[in-house]
Amino acid sequence: MWKWFHKLASPPHFYRISAILAPWLLVPGLILIGYGVYFGLFVVPMDYQQGDAFRIIYVHVPSAYLSMMAYMIMAISGGIGLIWRIKLSHAVAAAAAPLGAAFTFLALCTGSIWGRPMWGTWWEWGDPRMMSELILLFLYFGYMALRSAIDETTKADKASAVLALVGIVNVVIVHFSVEWWSSLHQGQTLMRKGGPGMDAEMLYPLLANILGFTLLFGSLLLRRIRTEVLFRERRTRWVREMILSPQGGA
């Protein structure tokens, strides 16, 4: 009974480690975002083509990258849980889904706001990246809907892991099919592929923000996993002992 306590992936062990780890991700993350946002919004000079509008990349690029990163984490940890039957990795997948959906939504919103001055439209149906991102959002919705439709947690874990893995194969196909589809359409002249190479002055705040967002995502994910673990293990002894202890599980 107490043997699994010693395993690294055991929920109580994770619960203790993550409490120590979460602030170490959060604080550097916030500092990096602070640096990135300040320099990105106030210090870096205007882009000679896009003016001030380009500054939205400091939010757009990190959230677009995290939207895909979160899906990878969700699908891979679901797969690990399916193959090696590690309970914790299913909790990781469950915790990653809403975060991933949130970052996907953020990426779509910022992309849309950026598209307004640049392409003259809030939404460009012909842009393959926008379409892929929108389909990714739908995949997240489907994943979360399936999870919430199944009452039994173990069953929900496994079923949604299968869906996430099928989805990961499909994301690649979606990307290529959308690319092929949009290459048929005229009117790509609105889009400048590649764009101007970036100055170091512009690049560093962006890199800082990408790293900062990643750390923030990591700490948010840890917090969500902790809640998830606590909820899933609510009938176990360690949770009861921790809650009843004088510290109250803080």
Next chain:
Amino acid sequence: MNDQQREIPGILTGLVAMTKRDLLLAWKRPGDVLNPLFFFAMVCTLFPLAVGPSAEQLEFSGPGVLWVAALLATLLSLNSLFITDFEDGSLDQLLVSPQPLPVLVLGKTLAHWMTSGLPLVFVSPILAITYRMPLSVVGVMMLTLALGTISLSLLGSIGAALTVGLHRGTALLSLLILPLAMPIMILGANAVSLAAHNDIYTTGIWALGAYAIGSLSLAPYATAAALRISNE
């Protein structure tokens, strides 16, 4: 009953028996086959009513409308793929049968395609002609629909297996499958509209064929895994 002494029939026998059984069931319940076809025809009727019956508009939107309608009709029929077997307990028999489950699932899915995708392929020319599609393009459209609906049936079987025991499974099934099915529709509809513009459309056909082969070889395993998860 002395089943245990009897030799287990081969894989191909199991596949054929499964397909035959489902085809027979479909024959006994023609409504399940016909309803998606009526639905397909009705969706195709809705579009001219909504966007106007002008000839250019119909010619332009025909391939897309037919493909969207085919996608929705397939989704509608997918719901019944496992549900009756689940309700009368024969799904449990499939799960404990000595035959490999992916093969049985493949048999069921093939029967599903023969009773949903294939009829769509043969009904679609009638509707395509009302959309003023030239006959040469109709052939291309039938080919894309035939290849695409195989993939749709196989991909959909994963979703149907995941949602088989659930209440409100129908809406959920659409939510799960639609984003995954988008590439098939993109490839199919665009190949048809390229053919309508006398452009090179073979890329779409090849890609659809590749998708069909890929899902033929992979999807039954995912469906079998999903069925085991839903029924444990």
